[in-house]
Amino acid sequence: MERTNEAVKDLLQSEALNREVIVKGWVRTRRGKKSVNFIALNDGSTIHNIQIVVEVDQFDEDLLKSVTTGAAIGVRGTLVASQGKGQHVEIQASEITLYGEANPNEYPLQKKGHSLEFLREIAHLRFRTNTFGAVTRLRHAMSFAIHKYFNDHRFYYLHTPIITGSDAEGAGEMFRVTTLNMENPPGRQNGGIDFSQDFFGKETNLTVSGQLEAELGAMALSKVYTFGPTFRAENSNTPRHLAEFWMVEPEMAFYDNDDNMDLAEDFTQYLVGYALENCYDDLEFLNNMYDNQLLDRLRFVVDNTYERITYTRAVEILEGADQKWEFPVEWGVDLQAEHEKYLVEQYFKKPVIVVDYPREIKAFYMKQNEDGQTVRAMDVLFPKIGEVIGGSQREEVYSKLNQRIEELGIPKEQLWWYLETRKYGTAPHSGFGLGFERLMLFISGLSNIRDVIPFPRTPNNAEF
RNA sequence: UCCUCAGUAGCUCAGUUGGUUAGAGCACCUGACUGUUAAUCAGGGGGUCGUCAGUUCGAGUCUGACCUGGGGAGCCA
Structure with a gap:
């Protein structure tokens, strides 16, 4: 999929409807019905998600199964006024590219709320x-x-x-900055460490x-x-x-x-x-x-x-x-x-x-x-x-x-x-x-x- | 560093006075449903109860130490 994606923030504010757009981001939720799925997609440009509407029979079943919370996808589709309540616009998907799946049995983030303490333990994902x-x-x-x-x-x-x-x-208290061998630092005659042999020729610290x-x-x-x-x-x-x-x-x-x-x-x-x-x-x-x-x-x-x-x-x-x-x-x-x-x-x-x-x-x-x-x-x-x-x-x-x-x-x-x-x-x-x-x-x-x-x-x- | 509270499923939590097979919601799997809004409904799988030691016939539950985290205090921005 070409690199002409628009930011979710811009799409949500866009007044130019009924045009083809590309959006890329990470899946927050996918809600299922037999015939139609709704994907809430977020790309970090805003706290709001954009809703992707997926007619299930137009897409490969395995592809949609991989579109789980946390997966990275790209969507080509038509930006339209939303039929449902809760959002002004949505995207009727015509093509979905899966960039990276997020195995739901392992991916720690869910659509439910997490404690800030837990999120600190997964700081690599809490963004x-x-x-x-x-x-x-x-x-x-x-x-x-x-x-x-x-x-x-x-x-x-x-x-x-x-x-x-x-x-x-x-x-x-300061953090020492040194290139001396900490296991065997050079000593001074009257005891202590000889920092004149250190990188800067003196004791240095972080500011x-x-x-x-x-x-x-x-x-x-x-x-x-x-x-x-x-x-x-x-x-x-x-x-x-x-x-x-x-x-x-x-x-x-x-x-x-x-x-x-x-x-x-x-x-x-x-x-x-x-x-x-x-x-x-x-x-x-x-x-x-x-x-x-x-x-x-x-x-x-x-x-x-x-x-x-x-x-x-x-x-x-x-x-x-x-x-x-x-x-x-x-x-x-x-x-x-x-x-x-x-x-x-x-x-x-x-x-x-x-x-x-x-x-x-x-x-x-x-x-x-x-x-x-x-x-x-x-x-x-x-x-x-x-x-x-x-x-x-x-x-x-x-x-x-x-x-x-x-x-x-x-x-x-x-x-x-x-x-x-x-x-x-x-x-x-x-x-x-x-x-x-x-x-x-x-x-x-x-x-x-x-x-x-x-x-x-x-x-x-x-x-x- | 000091005081204090907590640690049970992937996540959030319940678990009575120590007593049989440790529960719920979400997530996951299967199914139902013609547009959902953390969708809903039915069913299913999932646990070294922070670690080690102790008390006891018996410990998720009581005791001690340790580890990790929260709150408060000190130091400070």
């Missing part, structure tokens, strides 16, 4: 489900929208390294953040962003953590933390709005199947401004709350999941941005406030998923940054290049990191991060 098709299309749309937003706002996409020689950010490098780009191109894989070797077993995830990190020269928050709010509202405008069918499916508040929640985020409060005010609210905390609240401690949930879901009932955290619980590079106690950090907290963005204004004054590095005992020799940006043409600047899969959790309404990335990498799991 063929409605849920994962919807998530995959949404993930694509969000990736595209991220690039579009930044491009439209004169940001430049900066490719920061995957392999890094510095462990400076302290954002978590935990592209921020430090992004700052270098921002100090010339004004506005840049990264969007790439990020790795954390933490032994985190939760529905919100991955060992390999994708992070978006914009970095803007001449932005203070208020500008930073404005951007974070506008950016996330744009993404949610983009999903509502361009992926409504998929969102509607997820809303109906998994989370009937999803569409309302997405619309609410687009239509309402985020609440902005200081850390100090947040602590006051939590201390005054008529609620028992597992982790007691006092000024100076980091906010726990239960505290963030309370602020977002019960107190304000909308996304919340918390700013000006105590310096002791935040990273070394954050801009120090005049009070000597807080830094210009900002975390964006979303309902259901908690922290979706963490960011800050950066310390651009060399002496203050240098002092903070020394106070914390961070190996300065690894950061000489970062410090030089504060020596030559330093400028106020800000940025943030958005966990892409956390955003996907919010957009999709799903609750486990392993269901919004095609091939999740978690402790003890690198299958597929």
